[in-house]
Amino acid sequence: MSALNTDLYELTMAAGYFAAHKHHDVATFELSVRRLPATRNYLVAAGLQQAVEYLLNLRFTPEEIDYLRSLPHFRNAPTGFFEYLSKLRFTGDMFAVPEGSPIFPNEPIAIVRAPIIEAQLAETYLISTFAFQTSIASKAARCVHAAQGRTVVEFGSRRAHSPGAGILAGRAAYLAGCAGTSNAEAGMRYGIPVFGTAAHSWTMAFHDEEEAFLTLQRLLGESTVFLIDTYDTLDGARLAARLGKPLWGVRLDSGNLIKLSRQVRKILDDAGLHDAKIFATNDLDEYRLAEFAKEGAPLDAFGVGTQLATSADAPSLSAVYKLVELKRDGHIHYTAKYSLDKNTMPGAKQVYRYPDHDLLTLYTECNDETGDPGEPLLRPVVIQGGLLEPLPTLERSRAYAKQSIAALPKQLHDLESASLPYPVNISPKLLALSETRRQEFQLTRD
């Protein structure tokens, strides 16, 4: 969680802000997503815990300072800059939507307000932290929905983008409704239920399948899951049926899962093993899960790996971190960007949620929509460099996610693109500020 884990330009800008005596200016940045991926109707915010850990521990080691000193970019760095960096801690505020909140484009997931160098430095790490877990949680919510109540377990550690990402993918997937993860470290670190029994190599390491199955059964008892497709799936199913209890069930990892699940179900039922479950894996995603449900395939639980742990159909989000306010000598300057295809709106914002729409307002604006104040999503989390109060437990965030996702308009749950996007309205005051700033900006350029 090194402060050096950032884009170099955050550091050259830091040197420049220091040189320009701007390091006491207080900047407000908003972290949001520009657009929904084509295959998402909403996103599920995640990553706040890791963002908080980063901010509370932000510091440079002496070796990192020495490294920066050695770079040509800092040849003209101002006197005192490296000493400033070596003492740098995060002293600002972070507001954020709770983990598990459904969010929409241009709604802030987090707002960081701090002396400009601190806030700027955090950009790269915060975007990556929020965007990655948010993309996994959003994918997981789709899988859980498509499974229609059947169990979905995150199984993708080996395909995640580095072993560290695998742990975080397990966390984000659980937050959004998966029953657990295969990743043991995610289990220990975050208290997530862990799943797993045996691989094909287990079966291959024994003289025959029967010896492999019996050994596993002695070890796992009622948690036993026989992976039956190492050699021949139906032979494997018949062997499982013959060995019988104690048994949780069997796993299928290849072939036509709909057809095989029916055949295997019959073999198990014929042996009286009506309680034995069928667990499926093999490059599953929400579309496959929906197909299984539609076909009534007798599958009881799913391990979703690659597609979930990489959010393969939407492997990145257009997450940005934009300067919206700058406080200098007691004055607030509202800032925005007016380039061709990447405009931003000035001012720190709040999101008020209603049953069928959101309202984007200024943060300081008391929402006065007739009669109903709505629910403000952004809450203070870090104040003056300290955690305001303990973050909710992962279990609580998971319950909140479940409830908040369920409360979304029904059409957003479709796997296909919703015909109408969820309405995010903009308050008159925010619109007016945005327009005023644009006019001021035009005046300075005419």
Place this chain on the structure above:
Amino acid sequence: MSALNTDLYELTMAAGYFAAHKHHDVATFELSVRRLPATRNYLVAAGLQQAVEYLLNLRFTPEEIDYLRSLPHFRNAPTGFFEYLSKLRFTGDMFAVPEGSPIFPNEPIAIVRAPIIEAQLAETYLISTFAFQTSIASKAARCVHAAQGRTVVEFGSRRAHSPGAGILAGRAAYLAGCAGTSNAEAGMRYGIPVFGTAAHSWTMAFHDEEEAFLTLQRLLGESTVFLIDTYDTLDGARLAARLGKPLWGVRLDSGNLIKLSRQVRKILDDAGLHDAKIFATNDLDEYRLAEFAKEGAPLDAFGVGTQLATSADAPSLSAVYKLVELKRDGHIHYTAKYSLDKNTMPGAKQVYRYPDHDLLTLYTECNDETGDPGEPLLRPVVIQGGLLEPLPTLERSRAYAKQSIAALPKQLHDLESASLPYPVNISPKLLALSETRRQEFQLTRD
């Protein structure tokens, strides 16, 4: 780099192998990729350094052992198992292709031979480590090729799948030919050149663009890059032209980059700034770079971010880790999997490279293709738990990658799918072993 960062089933299998007194059996696993993604004609192997660091440091902490003890899965774990785990170190061998080697489906990237529990445990971490960096290096090689000699810098940390993945993406991209990375920690950790100057927030933090540009120029001198599109690209270019030297160049991050680059080039040239370069960013990938080259857009260097750091068009590889040999009481058993759509070939393998094809053989087979032994790709790296000799420096691996990629048949460099895949032939001895094992397997089942 915790030993617990693995799929739970590796640990339940470990308990089972121990219970079955198989923990002295020596297993050989091969890590390979099943298929090329549709948009890759070859892969560039990467991740070996991190894999070695993992194996040399594999161990469980007492807290991790306590966690495992607390799980229901280990209720019946055999006596002595947790003590065994607490003392577990990697004592085996790893063979691997050098980082930067082009590789093809079913060719081992690495082979691990160790007591079965050690080798099995490493599966999840090793697949993730090799597959992630290999996918980034493979994407980077395409971008570098498409840029036709222009500079490509990895700029994607914020979109990588977690901050840790961003560091490794920078490493893999540099290995495969990028000129450097924006990630400062990757720069320090791996000695990679780092790039970066300023963001839009820099411009917005000053009273006007001119003050922002002048301050940057004072700091960065000849490394100065003006980001000219915060408000209006051509106005920004005119300002850059007026401020003039010292200047490396300008950066474009929005709009029609082909058209704008021509207009900006003219503005710079008219001001006599013929040496000033134009750097482009904005969701670039190899196809955009190829388009720029085809159109002759006057762009000199590129920051490639999201698409590169997530390998967005192929965000995962079908990387697997398959048991191919098992040595028990001095006997080698060759193992393979015969399930419907996921067959494997038994026996540890070697890859011999020729100018126009590869030959997959048994590892112990002295290749005797007429006249030319070819170049064996898999080399011993870790022997009996120790590093055989220092790994090549990243610079050396990068030079090797450049040379090896350049030596590939020309059609593999096309961005489109090669009409004929690169031939990977199988030696008669390997074919014979595979066939014998399949027949033996059928016999046991008839």
